[in-house]
Amino acid sequence: MPPEPLSDRDILLGLFDAALAAALPEGKFRDRLPAPPKGRTIVIGAGKASARMARAFEEEWGRPCEGLIVTRYGHGCETRHIEIVEAAHPVPDQAGLDAARRILELARGAGPDDLVVCLMSGGASALLTLPAEGLSLADKQALNAALLKSGAPIGVMNRVRKSVSAIKGGRLAAAIAPARAVTYLISDVPGDDPAAIGSGPTIPEASDPEAVLALMRTWGIEVTAKLEGVIRANTVSGDAIAGQEVHMIATPLMALKAAEAKARDFGLTPLILGDAIEGEAREAAIVFAGIANSVASHGLPAAAPCVLLSGGETTVTVRGKGRGGRSVEFLLALAVALKGRPGVCAVSCDTDGVDGTEDNAGAWFDSGLLEAAAGLGLKPEDFLANNDGYSFFAALDRLVITGPTLTNVNDFRAILVR
Structure with a gap:
């Protein structure tokens, strides 16, 4: 029998694992x-x-x-x-x-x-x-x-x-x-x-x-x-x-290149959008949501199935009293901006295994996230206003927890468009 197709979660976390492996120091001193x-x-x-x-x-x-x-x-x-x-x-x-x-x-x-x-x-x-x-x-x-x-x-x-x-x-x-x-x-x-x-x-x-x-x-x-x-x-x-x-x-680009190769192994078209993305996490998320929507609607800048990869270091201006770092802030804002669009899912993690000061590297979501949140009476906009991405994704069992990875090439983001 043919193997079961990989789930969105398996693909997203597989890309993250490939990025992490490329960022480890083992074997990197040999020629230097x-x-x-x-x-x-x-x-x-x-x-x-x-x-x-x-x-x-x-x-x-x-x-x-x-x-x-x-x-x-x-x-x-x-x-x-x-x-x-x-x-x-x-x-x-x-x-x-x-x-x-x-x-x-x-x-x-x-x-x-x-x-x-x-x-x-x-x-x-x-x-x-x-x-x-x-x-x-x-x-x-x-x-x-x-x-x-x-x-x-x-x-x-x-x-x-x-x-x-x-x-x-x-x-x-x-x-x-x-x-x-x-x-x-x-x-x-x-x-x-x-x-x-x-x-x-x-x-x-x-x-x-x-x-x-x-x-x-x-x-x-x-x-x-x-x-x-x-x-x-x-x-x-x-x-x-x-x-x-x-x-x-x-470097961040080495990690993204490894994820790019892994995406091809998964039968996806990879597109690296940059290794030096900066700015407010929630504002960057709006831009990335627009690109994902363009892929889904017009096949531009790449045709589905594809994965949009990026790195860098966004920031969070703290206004609320919630829990979470820039990775879950980005991901929550992305989910809100996508409005549950079918066929689009994403992962956002810090490669050191610690998003802000919490115990998670980041989180992931699929297109059913907002519906699942509504079923629990959770309003993502309220969590975003309180900088509380950690609590939102924890309630939906979508946190990515790796423990300290003992490396650090900053943010890793992948948006999968089927």
């Missing part, structure tokens, strides 16, 4: 390993994917090494030589501050015969927290909380974070010199700018206090006299540092 040093190999780093990166590096390096990695609570893993510590994300805590101090000390202690391997991924901005002179941890926590509520894109948030850090924006690279440094990155930012990933601790970048202060005012982030003074004083030249290499080992 540096020459062994005369001295020590010191491994430092931060981010949601950094612990798994450390384990993968150890496997492929095959030589003694030492060092310290800081990752998010629950995102650690076992390693042979490199110490893994966990700290808070997205609002930093004392554990992250202590780890950042130790990492900076390791960098400063590297000699000219040593090799420093830096493993950075999304989340490093909050995890690698070391306030510039004049600021306390409480000041950094308050600023991070304000940034997260502002709706500012990740590029803006990271630029502000650099301006008040003693370790970001290339300051860690300066501490490593004159030792040789090799940085490996897993990108979680639109455009894959190395200076934006984790706020670029090892990527020299010139300071521009006036631009940072203007951005803060634009996004409604309070600029106190103390903050302004620190930002103006905490400047760096951005000059390149000799003997440093940077390698990108996983």
Whole structure:
């Protein structure tokens, strides 16, 4: 007998699984390993994917090494030589501050015969927290909380974070010199700018206090006299540092390309709409609903059956008191905009396995979602107004729960049009 046709859910989650597999660090160092040093190999780093990166590096390096990695609570893993510590994300805590101090000390202690391997991924901005002179941890926590509520894109948030850090924006690279440094990155930012990933601790970048202060005012982030003074004083030249290499080992586009190949395996026409989608999640959803409707009605920009793939990092301006991150916000707004259109279903997940601060990676829906919601007396518009996508999809058993994936190439979205 022929195999049973795959369900919408099976296809959507199969695409997500393929994207995740392409974003893992295993096997990504093999062709990018540096020459062994005369001295020590010191491994430092931060981010949601950094612990798994450390384990993968150890496997492929095959030589003694030492060092310290800081990752998010629950995102650690076992390693042979490199110490893994966990700290808070997205609002930093004392554990992250202590780890950042130790990492900076390791960098400063590297000699000219040593090799420093830096493993950075999304989340490093909050995890690698070391306030510039004049600021306390409480000041950094308050600023991070304000940034997260502002709706500012990740590029803006990271630029502000650099301006008040003693370790970001290339300051860690300066501490490593004159030792040789090799940085490996897993990108979680639109455009894959190395200076934006984790706020670029090892990527020299010139300071521009006036631009940072203007951005803060634009996004409604309070600029106190103390903050302004620190930002103006905490400047760096951005000059390149000799003997440093940077390698990108996983990106959002790599994940989308893997999902594209999987879609073809499923007999679908894939169309990648972009790996750098930004903006308000609910507004982006309206645009994507329009594209899906065009596919269903006119066969444009692709003919059904097809799947529309996209990545990037949308944002949510928090207005309500509900639960959920940008993935379920996008998906709920998409469902509302599609109005239960037959033959259209979708998945939206964060590739680190954590949507916002909840226990889900995201959620999925099929064309019967709104009818099922009505049967339970749920009004999706009310949940959307309260930023409560988590509760809505939980009530309908549509959450995607993976646990921490130990990688992070940001949002993954797939819209299937039959």
